[in-house]
Amino acid sequence: MRERNFFRLLMTAVIFSWFLSAVLITPQARATTYPWLSWRHDLQNTGAVPDRGYPTSAKLLWDKTRNNEPPLGTPARCSTPVSVGNDIVITTGNGGVIEARDQYTGELIWTKTYTWIPKPLDPPDTPPDWCQGSSPDLSTNLGVCGYTIDGKCPDWCYECKDKPNDCNNDGSDLVGLSLISPLHFPPDFGVFLTGATIDLDASPARIYFGTMDGRFFSLQLTDGTEVWQKQPWKEPGGPNEGRKWYDQKFAWHLSPPSVYNGKLYFGSFLPSFYWVFKAFPFLLDASGHSVPGWPSFDKDYKMYWVGRDGWTYCADKNTGNILWGWDPGG
Amino acid sequence: MTNIPPVAGGKVFFNADTVIDYHYGQMAACDINTGKKLWHVGPIPLAQGGNPAISIPRNMIFYPEGDGAVWAMDITTGQVKWTYHGGFCVMGATGVASSMAIDERRGWVLGASDTGHIFVLDMDTGRLIRETYMGVPNWKPKDGQPSSGYWFPGASAMAIVPAQGLLYISGTDFERAWQGSGTKGREKLFCFNYAMWGNTLKQVWDYQFLADDSSEFVVKGHDPYQVSFYTLGSVALADGHVYYGSYNGHVYCFGDTFRK
Numbered sequence: 237m238r239e240r241n242f243f244r245l246l247m248t249a250v251i252f253s254w255f256l257s258a259v260l261i262t263p264q265a266r267a268t269t270y271p272w273l274s275w276r277h278d279l280q281n282t283g284a285v286p287d288r289g290y291p292t293s294a295k296l297l298w299d300k301t302r303n304n305e306p307p308l309g310t311p312a313r314c315s316t317p318v319s320v321g322n323d324i325v326i327t328t329g330n331g332g333v334i335e336a337r338d339q340y341t342g343e344l345i346w347t348k349t350y351t352w353i354p355k356p357l358d359p360p361d362t363p364p365d366w367c368q369g370s371s372p373d374l375s376t377n378l379g380v381c382g383y384t385i386d387g388k389c390p391d392w393c394y395e396c397k398d399k400p401n402d403c404n405n406d407g408s409d410l411v412g413l414s415l416i417s418p419l420h421f422p423p424d425f426g427v428f429l430t431g432a433t434i435d436l437d438a439s440p441a442r443i444y445f446g447t448m449d450g451r452f453f454s455l456q457l458t459d460g461t462e463v464w465q466k467q468p469w470k471e472p473g474g475p476n477e478g479r480k481w482y483d484q485k486f487a488w489h490l491s492p493p494s495v496y497n498g499k500l501y502f503g504s505f506l507p508s509f510y511w512v513f514k515a516f517p518f519l520l521d522a523s524g525h526s527v528p529g530w531p532s533f534d535k536d537y538k539m540y541w542v543g544r545d546g547w548t549y550c551a552d553k554n555t556g557n558i559l560w561g562w563d564p565g566g
Numbered sequence: 567m568t569n570i571p572p573v574a575g576g577k578v579f580f581n582a583d584t585v586i587d588y589h590y591g592q593m594a595a596c597d598i599n600t601g602k603k604l605w606h607v608g609p610i611p612l613a614q615g616g617n618p619a620i621s622i623p624r625n626m627i628f629y630p631e632g633d634g635a636v637w638a639m640d641i642t643t644g645q646v647k648w649t650y651h652g653g654f655c656v657m658g659a660t661g662v663a664s665s666m667a668i669d670e671r672r673g674w675v676l677g678a679s680d681t682g683h684i685f686v687l688d689m690d691t692g693r694l695i696r697e698t699y700m701g702v703p704n705w706k707p708k709d710g711q712p713s714s715g716y717w718f719p720g721a722s723a724m725a726i727v728p729a730q731g732l733l734y735i736s737g738t739d740f741e742r743a744w745q746g747s748g749t750k751g752r753e754k755l756f757c758f759n760y761a762m763w764g765n766t767l768k769q770v771w772d773y774q775f776l777a778d779d780s781s782e783f784v785v786k787g788h789d790p791y792q793v794s795f796y797t798l799g800s801v802a803l804a805d806g807h808v809y810y811g812s813y814n815g816h817v818y819c820f821g822d823t824f825r826k
Contacts, residue, residue, distance in 0.1 A: 272802035272809075274570060276723060280620035281572040283667035288729035289806035289822070292757070294773040297807065297819045301778075311778070311815020317723065317800035318809045318817070325819075327811040329799065335817070339804065342819060431800075433570075490568040494578070496598070501571045501578045548571065548580045550601060560601035564582035564592055 268339060271321035273434040275492050298342035305331025305426040306351060317431035317492070322441055322457060326434065332426025334445070336460060346460040352427045352449050356416045356470075359481040365400065417486045420449070431492040435553065444500055444553070446489025452502070452556060466556035468504070468549050473558040475506065475547045487546055500553050506546030569617040569664055572627070575641055577604060581615030581629050591615045591631045595644060605644030607637070616664035617723060619675065621689055628675045628689070630662035636677050638692060648692035652679040665723040665735065665800075669761075676726060676760060678719040678735060684767055686760050698767040700737050700756055716740035717754065722798040725808075731761025732770065734801045734808055738785045750783035753798065753813055755820075773820070775812040784814040 270287045277283055305312035312333035319326045323339045336345040381390065382400040389396035421427070428448035434457060435442045441457040450470075454463040468474055469487035476484050485506040493502035550559045571578050577595040591613030594606035614632030621628070625641045630652065638647040652662040665678040674695060678684045682700035687693065699705045700717040717737035724735040734757050742751035757770040777784045785797050802809040807821040 269805050270803075272725075272804045275800060276570055276572070276617060276619065277725070277803075279573040280622060280668065281570065281617055281666070282619055282670070283665075283724055284669060284726045284728055285803045286729075287806065288727060290727045290730060290732055290734075290803060291806075291808060291820050291822050292730075292732070292770055293822075294755075294757075294771040295820060295822060296773075297821050297823075299819075300817050302811075302815045302817060305815075313813045313815055314799050314811025314817060315797050315813055316811070318802040318811050320802045320804040320809055325802075325809055325817065327817050329811060337817060339807070339809075339819075342817065491570050494571050494573055496573045496578075499598075501573065501598075503568060503571065503580065503582065505568055546582075548582065548596075550578075550598075562580065562594075562596050562601045562603065564580065564594065 268321050268323050271434065271436070273319055273321050273436065274494065275317040275319070275431050275433070279494060279496055300337060300342040300344070302327065302335055303333050303344075303347050303349065305333050306349065307424050312349075312426065316429065319432050319434050319443075319492075321434040321436055324434075324457060326432040326443055326457075328429035328432055328445060330426070330428050332429060334429055334432065334455075334460075336457070345458070348455075348460055350427050350429060350447060350451075352421045352423050352425050353451070354423060355420045356450075356486065358415045359484055362415060362481040415481075416484050417450070428488075428490070430489055433492045433495055435495050437495075438553070442553075444493050444495065444502075446492070446502060446504075448488045448490065450487045450489070452489060452493075452500075452551070454553070454556060464554075464556040466551070466558075468551065468556075468558055468561075469506075469547075471558045473561055474549075475561060475563065485546065493551075495553060498553055499559065500551045500556075501548065502551075503548045504546035569615065572618050572620050573598060574620045574622060574627075575625075577641065579618050579620070579627060579629075581618050581631075591633070593618070593627075593629055593637065593639070593644075595641070607639065607644055607646065610635075616662060617666060619666040619668050621668055621670060621675070623670065624673075624689055626689065628666055628668075628677075630664065630666055630677055632662070634662055634679065636662060636666070636675075636687070636692075638675075638689070650677075650685075650687055650692045650694070652677055652685060653681045653683045663719045664721050665719055667724050667726045667733070669726060669728045671728050672761065674760075676724060676733065678724055680718055680720075682717045682719065682737060682740070684719075684724075684733070684735070684758065684760075686767070696760070696765045696767055698758065698769070700735070701739075701754075703766060703769070717756075720798040721800075723800040725801045725803045726760070727803065728761075731759050733758045733760045733767070734803070736798050736801065736810065738798060742783065742787060745787050747787055749787045751785045751787055752782050753785045755801065755808075755810055755818075757808075773818075775814050775816070775818075777814050784812065786813070 302312045312331035314327050314329040316329045325337045328334045332350040335347045381396045430446045432443040432445040446452045453465045487504035493500040547561045578598045590609030592608035595604045612633045616630035618629035636650045662679045667676045673689045675689045685697040686695040701715045722736040726733045736755045739752040753775045755773045758767040760767045799811045
């Protein structure tokens with residue numbers, strides 16, 4: 237009798253163990269077992285997976301063509317990290333196209349295309365002749381003054397024009413460049429999208445990503461429904477709060493956020509003013525005109541503009557509201 | 567800051583540029599709740615920051631800079647433990663790209679430089695365990711500029727499988743990438759075994775991505791400054807599959823089979 241009970245108990249334990257292992261080990265339908273939720277896999281950026289079974293030969297299971305990017309009309313370049321979770325693969329990159337595809341078949345689940353927003357307006361207190369000292373030349377980085385003194389081109393100007401520069405946002409002299417956003421593409425161009433970070437703790441699951449035109453987004457993972465969008469560089473608590481017109485900073489978002497404990501952490505690249513590709517600080521002369529800082533470091537200046545890499549932000553993941561920012565001093 | 571900030575021990579870590587004329591890298595730890603800076607190292611001249619990676623058991627953070635160096639520091643204090651020079655490209659102004667990975671089970675940290683140099687280091691000491699060059703396994707900087715077969719990882723970050731000792735990383739070819747934005751270069755995905763005996767990493771396979779017209783030239787080049795920084799993606803590993811998005815506008819899934 238005791239042996240029979242022991243046998244029953246043993247069989248029960250075996251069956252229970254088999255059932256438990258089936259539950260724990262067999263992947264649930266429609267749920268990635270070992271997801272890759274962000275660029276570097278986890279909050280420690282290990283770039284390492286815990287499982288095994290990865291290919292030791294270049295066997296291709298599927299190859300899918302992404303939607304076309306505007307205005308090129310060619311498959312959107314994927315130049316950013318891929319993320320995978322809940323059986324969904326998210327791809328972003330140049331050209332403004334974000335896609336969600338089935339992890340196992342590659343079939344398209346949803347897609348969206350983001351194009352550049354209009355150039356941000358100059359701050360209200362910007363003087364109309366702010367650009368007379370120098371105008372940008374992306375090929376040479378030389379300053380071109382829109383004035384002469386006593387008919388001569390001052391030595392701090394690399395070149396002088398006969399007429400004043402048109403400092404208006406829509407002016408032809410700036411070739412589409414603005415005070416705030418130095419390399420702003422027309423609205424018919426797809427905008428660069430950072431890699432996406434998947435948040436499976438949110439209900440329903442979400443993704444977060446930024447754009448090169450200064451926006452940050454949260455979408456629902458399964459259908460792409462927008463949860464929120466923000467422009468962190470303009471938000472209260474952002475880098476421009478209380479700053480003067482010559483110290484306004486735009487923000488390119490070029491990398492995805494980390495998500496932890498209800499908050500997002502992400503960086504930016506801040507091409508402040510229009511000197512993004514200038515190699516040297518720029519100075520304001522006594523009349524408030526910008527003066528190339530080199531080779532005229534001995535000029536009578538009163539302030540300079542600096543800044544290239546940008547603020548880092550902490551935001552509420554449910555609203556996108558900025559909780560705090562940190563300035564690395566760039 | 568153009569990387570994804572890691573989080574550990576109540577801190578969030580930012581590796582940023584601090585710039586007035588060129589790149590000055592700065593590594594900082596901030597309180598995760600308030601943003602208060604707890605410590606920082608730098609600015610380091612000519613050091614553009616890359617992606618940091620963290621070992622929780624060792625309480626250490628590892629980060630690559632654009633001056634070619636990898637830094638290893640104590641998370642709590644910011645004390646520098648060791649540095650390792652990952653190498654400059656023969657034509658470049660930058661060194662280690664934004665690509666580091668942590669193999670906790672072996673105590674190794676892995677990095678990749680603009681030279682195509684992939685290296686495996688001991689996390690505790692920074693000692694070089696093994697290395698190779700993408701596409702040109704025997705090449706060394708003193709050998710000069712190779713005529714072909716030389717690849718950059720660019721901004722592509724590696725992904726590793728410690729259980730198999732595998733490493734996946736994409737690259738773009740040297741001889742075309744630096745001809746400027748008007749010239750397109752090649753794009754490949756590489757797989758290496760980084761855990762075998764010996765002083766080198768063994769290339770297991772590579773895959774050449776093609777344009778829709780079957781041309782090999784798909785990646786828009788760049789000037790001699792972080793050549794492919796804006797171009798190459800990074801792989802994701804999930805459930806035994808390798809996912810990669812290419813500059814050619816395609817998404818790929820590699821693997822032996824589907825598990826389901």
